[in-house]
Amino acid sequence: MASEYLLELEDIEAGYGRAALVLRGLTVKVPPATVVCLVGPNGAGKSTVLKVASGMLTPRSGTIRVAGQDVTGFNPQKMLGAGLSHVLQGHSVFKEMSVEENVMLGAYSLTDRAEIAERVDFVKDLFPMVAERWKALAGALSGGQQKQVEFARSLMVRPQVVLLDEPSMGLDPKATAIVFEQVVRMRDAGTAVLLVEQNARRALETADLGCVLDLGRVHISGPASELLADPQLAELYLGGRPATPTTT
Amino acid sequence: MSLLIQSIVLGLLLGGLYALLAAGLTLYFGVMRVVMIAHSAFLILAAYLAWFFSTETGLDPLLSLLVTVPLFFLIGVGMQRLLISRLRPATMTMMSVLLTFAIALTIEGLLGYVFTGTQRRVRLSYGGGDFEVFGANIAVVKLIAFGLAAVSLLVLYLVLTRTRFGQALRATIQHPEAARLVGINTDRIAGYGFGIGLATAAVGGTALSLDSTIYPSLHWHWIGPLMAIIVVGGLGSIPGAAIAAMVLGLGQSLLQIPLGTTWAQTFFYLALFATLMVRPQGFFGGRLAQRF
Ligand SMILES: Nc1ncnc2c1ncn2[C@@H]1O[C@H](COP(=O)(O)OP(=O)(O)OP(=O)(O)O)[C@@H](O)[C@H]1O
Ligand SMILES: [Mg+2]
Numbered sequence: 149m150a151s152e153y154l155l156e157l158e159d160i161e162a163g164y165g166r167a168a169l170v171l172r173g174l175t176v177k178v179p180p181a182t183v184v185c186l187v188g189p190n191g192a193g194k195s196t197v198l199k200v201a202s203g204m205l206t207p208r209s210g211t212i213r214v215a216g217q218d219v220t221g222f223n224p225q226k227m228l229g230a231g232l233s234h235v236l237q238g239h240s241v242f243k244e245m246s247v248e249e250n251v252m253l254g255a256y257s258l259t260d261r262a263e264i265a266e267r268v269d270f271v272k273d274l275f276p277m278v279a280e281r282w283k284a285l286a287g288a289l290s291g292g293q294q295k296q297v298e299f300a301r302s303l304m305v306r307p308q309v310v311l312l313d314e315p316s317m318g319l320d321p322k323a324t325a326i327v328f329e330q331v332v333r334m335r336d337a338g339t340a341v342l343l344v345e346q347n348a349r350r351a352l353e354t355a356d357l358g359c360v361l362d363l364g365r366v367h368i369s370g371p372a373s374e375l376l377a378d379p380q381l382a383e384l385y386l387g388g389r390p391a392t393p394t395t396t
Numbered sequence: 397m398s399l400l401i402q403s404i405v406l407g408l409l410l411g412g413l414y415a416l417l418a419a420g421l422t423l424y425f426g427v428m429r430v431v432m433i434a435h436s437a438f439l440i441l442a443a444y445l446a447w448f449f450s451t452e453t454g455l456d457p458l459l460s461l462l463v464t465v466p467l468f469f470l471i472g473v474g475m476q477r478l479l480i481s482r483l484r485p486a487t488m489t490m491m492s493v494l495l496t497f498a499i500a501l502t503i504e505g506l507l508g509y510v511f512t513g514t515q516r517r518v519r520l521s522y523g524g525g526d527f528e529v530f531g532a533n534i535a536v537v538k539l540i541a542f543g544l545a546a547v548s549l550l551v552l553y554l555v556l557t558r559t560r561f562g563q564a565l566r567a568t569i570q571h572p573e574a575a576r577l578v579g580i581n582t583d584r585i586a587g588y589g590f591g592i593g594l595a596t597a598a599v600g601g602t603a604l605s606l607d608s609t610i611y612p613s614l615h616w617h618w619i620g621p622l623m624a625i626i627v628v629g630g631l632g633s634i635p636g637a638a639i640a641a642m643v644l645g646l647g648q649s650l651l652q653i654p655l656g657t658t659w660a661q662t663f664f665y666l667a668l669f670a671t672l673m674v675r676p677q678g679f680f681g682g683r684l685a686q687r688f
Binding site: 202204224225228229233234236240241242243244245249252253254256257301302305 | 560563564566567570571573574575576577578579580581
């Protein structure tokens, strides 16, 4: 079945162990070649959404589709095969390996040598820093450089959708600018991006669509520019709740 | 003078065996955060199997490796799959001590039951052979044991750094979640890591059987020094463990001259205390840790 969305999370309920549900009927849809930004306060469940999408956490109910294909219940290996690539919150390079080894591990699930070589050229092109520091130890790079290595690693499989969890966390303004610039370049290269950001204003300026997540559901969604102009959202920045919480 | 040289050579030869066994312990800790108290019990089990094999068949005990290495690998994979992976991650390290302590007692009990508590020793045609280094006499079997350990460590190193499996194993040690996200089946890799760890005990046990008298409770003499080595080396660092093993093995051997065998053992614990006081992360726990 063809779908106008690359990634669809529909009515997702998910949580950890026996604790209360974190996501309570969440729906997020990502169209092709689009940056969708998910914003919300700490603990709202933003990272949990991405974990569900990449198969690290199996939802209790709801449906996940990639390009129309039902992938609900897939493990991370299969999700990767379906075209989802996840860059974790915080640092997740393999610190005691070289940049090269990190990037090549991104191609762990690929077997065709020609394809791998082609992807290496592609990511080196997209991230000149990665090409420059190819033989360096990943753990010895700065935080911003490590993020770029993580991006490069996640793009080796030619994903349909990249899930980025707070890529600007802990970076200085210059490194943050580079990261957002690269998010745009990933999109322009044809990859859809589901972006989670604490730095909401900045992220919405970069994104095409935005969703505001609170209490495990999406409260407001729409074109990012409209959300930026929304006074309700401004209230949320300041730690307030949406004016009319839904109770279903 | 020749006594000193003899001690140095013996210390280095012993250090090689320590290094191999410590590498195994490092692997368990690296892939699963497991403290494997039963490592030395498996060491003694392998030594018994080597002795039993050579007494029954009359063949060289080294040939028992053909059976014990794959067998121990499979036991390690099974142990990780059926026991260790059932422990809750939050309390993994603590509970693994209890679990593997119980396994060590079980192995010791079984050895006592099957082979009795009698001390055993392999008879070798070349058992009495020795050679001279600067006037010191070194037994040939010690050199064979060292060679076995050194070759195994080299193979382990090559597997970890040069193969696709080694890459996946190191990735799993360094960042399990990220490893899963690049498509590595981290459960399977952790099982294999455990199997390789136990295989080092198989090799070590065979090497040990060549020149040692063995008995069921012998493993208690090994586990303390081995634990001390991996703490001094920085938990999770194979090169760190190897260097610490050589240094401490040498120290133990040298201290045997003035102190005798029993007191020389305390060197490991002194090194352990000193490490915990001065550099709790171990001497190679920083940059070098997890390198391979
Ligand atoms: N591994 C876990 N085990 C148990 N509970 C968890 C786990 N991870 C997250 N939680 C809980 O789930 C809820 C949502 O967490 P999540 O990490 O998705 O939030 P977030 O929106 O990403 O927050 P932040 O902005 O701080 O990253 C929190 O209440 C958190 O305590
Ligand atoms: Mg988060």
